Amino acid sequence: MKKIKIGTRGSKLALWQAYHVEELLKRAGIDSEIVIIDTKGDQILDVSISKIGSKGVFTQELEDQLLDGRIDIAVHSAKDMQSKLPEGFEIIAFTKREKENDVILSHKNQIDLADKSKPILLGTSSTRRVATLQHFYPHVKTVEVRGNLQTRILKMEEGLCDGLLLAYAGVHRMGYDDQIVQELSLQEFTPAVGQGSVAIEIASKMETSLKIELTEALNHSETALKLRAERAYLRVLEGGCSIPVFALGNLSGNQLSLNGGIVSLDGKERISLTVNGSIHDPEQVGQQLAKEVFAAGGKKILDQIKSTLTQ
Numbered sequence: 001m002k003k004i005k006i007g008t009r010g011s012k013l014a015l016w017q018a019y020h021v022e023e024l025l026k027r028a029g030i031d032s033e034i035v036i037i038d039t040k041g042d043q044i045l046d047v048s049i050s051k052i053g054s055k056g057v058f059t060q061e062l063e064d065q066l067l068d069g070r071i072d073i074a075v076h077s078a079k080d081m082q083s084k085l086p087e088g089f090e091i092i093a094f095t096k097r098e099k100e101n102d103v104i105l106s107h108k109n110q111i112d113l114a115d116k117s118k119p120i121l122l123g124t125s126s127t128r129r130v131a132t133l134q135h136f137y138p139h140v141k142t143v144e145v146r147g148n149l150q151t152r153i154l155k156m157e158e159g160l161c162d163g164l165l166l167a168y169a170g171v172h173r174m175g176y177d178d179q180i181v182q183e184l185s186l187q188e189f190t191p192a193v194g195q196g197s198v199a200i201e202i203a204s205k206m207e208t209s210l211k212i213e214l215t216e217a218l219n220h221s222e223t224a225l226k227l228r229a230e231r232a233y234l235r236v237l238e239g240g241c242s243i244p245v246f247a248l249g250n251l252s253g254n255q256l257s258l259n260g261g262i263v264s265l266d267g268k269e270r271i272s273l274t275v276n277g278s279i280h281d282p283e284q285v286g287q288q289l290a291k292e293v294f295a296a297g298g299k300k301i302l303d304q305i306k307s308t309l310t311q
């Protein structure tokens with residue numbers, strides 16, 4: 001078999017993910033090499049993602065290279081992928097998911113969100129995290145901080161904030177576990193769709209036998225079932241990563257349950273529901289959750305968010 005070219009962004013986290021994929025391929029006896037591609041999302045570090053428009057900001061350059069055949073597979077954080085891929089592309093695998101929680105990272109020894117006696121300033125650039133904080137911990141203030149993890153930590157240490165609110169997966173992969181001061185609950189800080197898993201994207205024109213071989217080498221079927229349900233939920237909401245929606249799948253035997261919802265940008269309204277369904281139709285479970293969240297007032301919240309973000 002030919003050598004597989006793995007396309008990735010150049011950030012440390014992206015490279016970790018690419019090496020991880022290279023390792024999984026190696027275990028399956030497939031030879032590969034890594035090709036680093038610069039993306040627009042990496043270059044515009046001082047502008048909020050929600051302002052540049054999140055749709056495909058990290059993925060489009062990689063997709064161009066997939067079409068040209070300069071790379072065979074593109075590796076992304078599953079969380080950063082649009083819920084609807086452009087025509088001609090598909091995801092063939094989701095790697096085994098890391099722990100999904102959000103965590104607080106700090107250079108100070110102690111931060112406890114529940115302690116309302118002390119003012120706390122947390123750095124984050126995610127609308128979901130800001131809104132969730134405002135909902136459960138309105139005494140906490142936030143400041144936007146962008147850039148890669150190393151940059152964010154530097155800004156925190158320089159005094160921009162007391163702590164950073166981040167995905168455990170990224171913190172762990174970059175080796176900063178020793179700076180974690182609090183792990184947040186999945187009930188309150190229900191993660192973004194796909195958090196903790198790596199998605200493998202290809203151009204659909206790839207020959208079927210290669211597709212199957214790569215899927216066998218890279219796909220973690222339990223993770224994929226959960227993410228298919230989560231992504232189906234997100235697809236109905238037409239949300240990119242700038243919309244504060246959340247969903248987390250869970251498997252128990254043949255049952256697939258999906259907990260998820262939406263929170264208004266100011267954190268005042270938050271809807272979180274759980275639906276149960278079958279592992280044989282994850283998309284249906286996601287669509288059912290969307291239906292129930294919309295009926296419970298989620299549609300109104302979503303419309304408000306969309307009109308605010310496009311202003």
Ligand SMILES: NCc1[nH]cc(CCC(=O)O)c1CC(=O)O
Nearest residue numbers: 077079166167169170195196197
């Ligand atoms: N939005 C950026 C992003 N994309 C993926 C991760 C971390 C890894 C993951 O969640 O899979 C992060 C950083 C974060 O949210 O803290």
